[in-house]
Amino acid sequence: MNDRSTNDRSDSTNGSGDRMTTPWGEHVLSRHPEDPRDRLRAWDASDEYLLGHLAERKVPLDGTVVVVGDRWGALVTALAAHRPVQITDSHLAREATRANLARAGAEPGSVRLLTTQDPPPDRVDVLLVRVPKSLALLEDQLLRLAPALHGGTVVVGTGMVKEIHTSTLRLFERIVGPTRTSLAVKKARLIFAEPDPALRRPANPWPLAYRLPDEIGPLAGRPVVNHAGVFCADRLDVGTRFFLRHLPDTRGVGRVVDLGCGNGVVGTAVALADPDAEVLFTDESFQAVASAEATYRANEVAGRAEFRVGDGLAGVPDGSVGLVLNNPPFHSHQATTDATAWRMFTGARRVLRPGGELWVVGNRHLGYHVKLRRLFGNSRLVAGDRKFVVLKAVKE
Numbered sequence: 185m186n187d188r189s190t191n192d193r194s195d196s197t198n199g200s201g202d203r204m205t206t207p208w209g210e211h212v213l214s215r216h217p218e219d220p221r222d223r224l225r226a227w228d229a230s231d232e233y234l235l236g237h238l239a240e241r242k243v244p245l246d247g248t249v250v251v252v253g254d255r256w257g258a259l260v261t262a263l264a265a266h267r268p269v270q271i272t273d274s275h276l277a278r279e280a281t282r283a284n285l286a287r288a289g290a291e292p293g294s295v296r297l298l299t300t301q302d303p304p305p306d307r308v309d310v311l312l313v314r315v316p317k318s319l320a321l322l323e324d325q326l327l328r329l330a331p332a333l334h335g336g337t338v339v340v341g342t343g344m345v346k347e348i349h350t351s352t353l354r355l356f357e358r359i360v361g362p363t364r365t366s367l368a369v370k371k372a373r374l375i376f377a378e379p380d381p382a383l384r385r386p387a388n389p390w391p392l393a394y395r396l397p398d399e400i401g402p403l404a405g406r407p408v409v410n411h412a413g414v415f416c417a418d419r420l421d422v423g424t425r426f427f428l429r430h431l432p433d434t435r436g437v438g439r440v441v442d443l444g445c446g447n448g449v450v451g452t453a454v455a456l457a458d459p460d461a462e463v464l465f466t467d468e469s470f471q472a473v474a475s476a477e478a479t480y481r482a483n484e485v486a487g488r489a490e491f492r493v494g495d496g497l498a499g500v501p502d503g504s505v506g507l508v509l510n511n512p513p514f515h516s517h518q519a520t521t522d523a524t525a526w527r528m529f530t531g532a533r534r535v536l537r538p539g540g541e542l543w544v545v546g547n548r549h550l551g552y553h554v555k556l557r558r559l560f561g562n563s564r565l566v567a568g569d570r571k572f573v574v575l576k577a578v579k580e
């Protein structure tokens with residue numbers, strides 16, 4: 185699926201990023217990982233709108249400036265002289281930010297990079313929010329930051345018009361204070377919220393736990409813990425449900441990877457069925473890996489496990505794994521994720537030992553069998569229904 189906005193498209197053909205012009209200078213920015221075939225820009229009109237507003241209105245960028253949800257580091261790169269703190273859920277965003285800051289010649293340490301799992305700063309004087317795709321993540325982040333706001337904190341949100349809904353504004357109202365929006369410019373909009381120190385805020389509902397339904401057989405009633413923003417945080421995804429019903433017997437296979445683990449329900453199911461299993465849970469989202477660890481611990485599993493935030497299987501040694509389990513993402517950072525699935529499958533082939541297997545669940549129409557055949561030379565249908573297939577490819 186491809187929901188790129190034309191706004192995101194790069195018209196440049198240079199291979200190492202595009203030039204963003206801001207009131208703070210010109211910056212060459214790129215996403216991470218850079219993909220020369222899929223030239224998507226590392227910023228959009230909502231970043232430009234916010235930066236233009238801060239400069240035009242001479243918003244004082246004094247004290248602690250916090251930037252939440254900066255997609256690829258465009259905002260903190262432009263504002264590096266103000267020593268901002270970036271808070272992100274994404275390993276890819278963080279890597280892009282590091283590269284963009286280095287390219288801009290930012291003084292090392294001038295931007296503090298925090299994850300959504302780190303404690304936020306105690307006091308925030310300027311809060312800039314690039315509205316995330318997940319409303320839940322926005323809710324969680326605003327609630328975590330709210331105690332650090334004061335009557336004088338400047339709060340400005342930004343996003344593309346299609347990303348800002350009544351529910352988004354309601355969250356700012358409920359958690360920060362009176363909220364209004366700007367006119368739309370190049371299909372982007374700003375959100376202005378005035379902190380109200382007397383506001384009675386709701387309790388943070390995240391992380392949220394649910395129990396697996398009866399039809400999951402031996403896993404029925406098992407808890408699944410979800411931090412805000414993880415894939416299918418409030419119920420079991422239908423594809424995952426199908427996968428759980430067709431997981432392989434892992435006895436004797438060696439190391440198992442739950443690749444793109446989300447809340448970790450797949451890897452935890454393996455560990456519950458096979459106490460000798462050694463499972464690596466990995467995801468590019470900090471919220472996901474924290475959820476996977478919480479799910480694993482809540483199930484009091486006996487085996488060995490490792491939890492790692494990273495890009496696909498980067499850092500996993502060649503030939504060290506017996507089984508990779510994967511429900512690939514179909515949206516990522518507003519871009520087509522065919523490329524992510526391909527990188528995940530390529531990584532799986534690299535880390536599998538000869539005879540090792542990659543098991544993939546996906547929507548039937550995504551045609552993953554074509555990719556698997558091209559990479560592995562084989563692909564077998566393990567199970568299928570009207571909507572989903574579970575496929576297996578063996579490393580020869």
Ligand SMILES: C[S@@+](CC[C@H](N)C(=O)[O-])C[C@H]1O[C@@H](n2cnc3c(N)ncnc32)[C@H](O)[C@@H]1O
Binds near residue numbers: 444448
């Ligand atoms: C469809 S969800 C599957 C989650 C979980 N395995 C399940 O079945 O419920 C895909 C997961 O891939 C993760 N992901 C996306 N891009 C990634 C990347 N480059 N490296 C690792 N994980 C990634 C997403 O954060 C998301 O948790």
